[in-house]
Amino acid sequence: MDERAPKTFTGWSRGGGESSLSDVNRSIPVKGMASKWRRAAAFVGPGYLVAVGYMDPGNWATSLAGGSKFGYALLTVALISNIMAIVLQALCARLAIASGRDLAQACRDAFPKPVAYALWFLAEIAIIATDIAEVIGTAIGLNLLFGIPLELGVLITALDVFLILYLQKLGFRWVEALVVALLAITAACFFVQIALADPNWGEVIRGFAPTTEIVTNPEMLYLALGILGATVMPHNLYLHSGIVQTRDYGNSLPEKREALKFATIDSTVALMFALCINASILILAAATFHVAGQTDIAELEQVHSLLAPALGLAIAPTLFGVALLACGINSTVTATLAGQIVMEGFLDIKLAPWLRRLITRAIAIVPAAAVTIWYGQSGTAHLLILTQVVLSLQLSFAVFPLVMFTADKKKMGAMVAPKWLIAFSVAIAIIIAVLNLKLMYDFFTIG
Template structure:
């Protein structure tokens, strides 16, 4: 166990014997005597990598479908999902900063090998579902921009392994910088797209007020769960608890308090930007397509109809550029999360390129088969269902996180305060209730909501 770690010595079945993401652990320097903003900039970065997962191609399918089918109604789901995400990601950062463990390591150290192996399998399913969205999103973007057939585009996405390996050799700060640039590109595109779509402001603002219809309408609930799964992503909790440890903060009480303060600010600011992007995507879908009778159930349909609908020729091209940036951005975080859960749950270390290739091939195979058999319609359904799978995996990451961060034996004075416990368990209860409702509905009725 790292000799600097003074918290988390009690309450575990076994001590932590390794550090998370060893090759970049404690690698980013933090200036000791400087102003607030310079220190914040030094700590900033992990939040952007986390926020990437909240604007991946899976969000596009669910948010556009939600806006086109139900107008601005599901903006409230995006708002609630983002608030839940801010809370849970702050707890993930706290776990990593205080205990020196990422969530996968903490789970293994608390529950033992057998349970850890099961949870590792579930985590891998979630990561594969996320990677599936990246594969499909990038392939669709290549098709829209360059006319590359979907099947060929899916095969081309396997080459991003080389891009990631190159970035890793340049240092973790380089990866964070590239992610920030791509995020800024996506943000700029959708601010422009939203403005030219001329949304109805009063209806837009009303959309942030939750409506009971969301849980009584099965199709609306299905899309809502897709938004939830695309916003509060389980692998991001593992990721965040690890990458906050890349900073060289002092492993004592004061050092941890400072690191936690800046890490939470970094996370909240990045997630607020992701919230604005997701809102803009749904607003675009609602303003451009709601009530028109046009079929935009797939991203391709939105691309083809966007420019004619909003009357701006470049709108569709910018839409595809942002989609490609989104897919490539998510590639980075998906790979890191896969490495974290594999090393944390089962302590298996393999070469990063091999890890990436295995994950990407597992995602490529179903995407290739579905595209071959069902064409673009099949990829649209697969993209939507991948986000629902992510939502169903959430409890297996969220519940351990809440248990660990509320335990004074593990967290000491950093254990969750009563109001945090209430808010976080209420969020977990909402997630569990929605999942149970959806699964029960599908089982009982046999209805395919896709």
């Protein structure tokens, strides 16, 4: 066991194992800093890697489809999803800091092996679904900007593993710097496009108000769950619980409490920023296509070709392509890290870090690339939306263990979640499960 990150074994069926992301675990100093502001600044970063999940290409497909078909009505889903994400990511940080485990390690150490292996299998499905969306988005971005064929673009996306290997060798802060820089590019592109679209801001504000039609309309529910799955993503829960442990915050209770406060602030601010970007995708579709009666827009290539005549500016499609490529690269980077955390955490494999990263990346990207090439360019929109619904269906299998662990005083000790937070988290878990049951009922009874 890595002495840099001692684990608390009370309440866990098993203990030990290697630290999460062992090659960068506790690699960013915090506890030696005298200034509180400097310690807080040291925690800025992991939240923005999590926020990438709000802007992955699968989210683009669901938001573009929702905005073009239903206008601003699904903005309330983006807001509710954001609130759920803030609570769940705070629980991830609590679990990691209190127990020294990421979510995958916690499942391995708490559940019988058959249950842990089943959860690992479901987590891998979620990683593959995530990768399909990100591979497609990055490949389409390369195609729109440089004319690279989709099949070749898919293969190019596999090179992200070498980028991560190089950046992590320099230090994990370099990985975070790349992600933040690409997020800034994505944000700038969308803010310009929103300004050009000039939406009705009164309708935008009303779009954040809940409506019962989302539950009663099966088609709207399908897209709503797609947005939920694209926002509160299963792999983000595993990711955050691993990367927050790159900070060397110390092992005393006061140090852990301060680390939890700073990590929660980081993720909350990052997710609020991501909400602005996430909502802007839907607003762009509603203001550009829905008002023009184009209610069946979902293909990313279709949006790219229609933006110039709709917004009246030739640079609009280029901005769209740049934003898509930036968020696609970002998403593949974070999905690769999440895949590593999931495989290492559940299976406790003993291999060199570079070899583990190659294996975990191959497990995710090979089926993702195969499905993408098989479907081809014409089926990408339906495939993107389907992957996000699959992610939503997988979400409960990550959320329920997370809530169970953080509510267990034997496992969390003095850092167990307060009762109000447990109640809120249980409500979120139940809402997600009920909505998924409703989706499956509609799928089998209505088709």
